[in-house]
Amino acid sequence: MEIQNHHLDLAWMNNPALQRLLDVFKSSGHEIRLVGGAVRDSIIGRPVTDIDLATALLPQNVVKLLEAKKIKVLPIGIEHGTVMAVIDSHCFEITTLRRDLETDGRHAKVSFTDDWQQDASRRDFTMNALYLSSDGLILYDYFEGLKDLKARHIRFIGDAESRIQEDYLRVLRYFRFLSYFEDVEADSTILALFKKHEDALSQLSCERVHHEVFKMFAQKHMFLAYDAMLKTLPHFFSLLSNVSSLKSYLEKERACDAEGFRRFLFALNDKVDSQKIARHFVLSKKQRKRLEDFVLRKSNAQNSLDLDVVKRLLMFHNKDNVIDYLYLSNNCNLMYFLDFLDAFECPVFPVSGHDLKKEGFAEGVALGKALSLAKSWWIKQDFKPSKDDVINYVKQQN
Secondary structure, rough: OOOOOOOOHHHHHHHHHHHHHHHHHHHHHHEEEEOOHHHHHHOOOOOOOOEEEOOOOOOOHHHHHHOOOOOOOEEEEHHEEEEEEOOOOOOEEEEEEEEEEOOOEEEEEEEEEHHHHHHHOOOOOHHOOEEEEEOOOOOOEEHHHHHHHHHHOEEEEHHHHHHHHHHHHHHHHHHHOOOOOOOOOOOHHHHHHHHHHHHHHHHHOHHHHHHHHHHHHOOHHHHHHHHHHHHHOOOOOOOOOOOOHHHHHHHOOOOOOOHHHHHHHHOOOOOOOOOHHHHHHHOOHHHHHHHHHHHHHHHHOOOOHHHHHHHHHHHHHHHHHHHHHHHHHHHHHHHEEEEEHHHHHOOOOOHHHHHHHHOOOOOOOOHHHHHHHHHHHHHOOOOOOOHHHHHHHHHHHH
């Protein structure tokens, strides 16, 4: 179905990089449409971040067309029809229309087609099978996705169980999309299918699980989706079973502190193994450190904090880690300390190891201890001592 008077806010299409890309296809006579998340998010009023496109042009010909116009192309998934165009640091994924030949629950063998409805029919949910013409005037809706979106109904295209078995990641995507909407109950029939296939989720790569779970935790209305996911898949998500902890945190969470990874931390069960979590969710080095600090401080959380303690934490830890700790402390002055953090600018400690070595301190453990001692004293003095003051203090202590 073609819808011409769709009244969508398409301000994001004014992006010069996107317009340049669309003009390349238009001037060459090849049709290209916007598809998936950008179209879906325009309809429900969410910010458009990732922009994906589809065309009947074969992937190798897409590469030739773009490179002829001096546009950088990355063959990120060319065997499955996807390339990435990079224009002025903006990235656009362009995928050739396709149909599935074989699926195994993780991967699909595809062939290319010039049939737009056939391409739409292989997508997961009706709301993700919406296409928008390159001029933004026509919305193509093959499976009543617009109607479902307006009803906040996440509906599989075709037989739900078959779609699940084609790619088990769709189970996690369902919960992520559920978190986009406020007060929307999950379909009990669909949840029963998810539960039936829970064991099959173990074949998903850790990277794909990480991607979907963290996207869900980042959403404003994530709690109902998380709760439904945990009740439906209790074994697969046993590491994230601390409902009461997450709920308690969310009741206190300021909008400016809303962050998927912090919510993830509070959802971790109390018997968490940091190394196991880090491997299972493919955490970055920075996230691993934050997880380790969180677990350590969770067992030593203080209810009696003061500004000196908070300042000291800020000087030795990343600000996000300190915010984690403040929420963990459950202190009655929590909001006061959080507001202090917002306004506080960490001063720079005026002394380095090099400075102390010039004063005769030898490289090694003793130097590190001297620096730590000096920094602690400097913080207690409200950051006022000068470089000379700090060096003199260290000398006096030795």
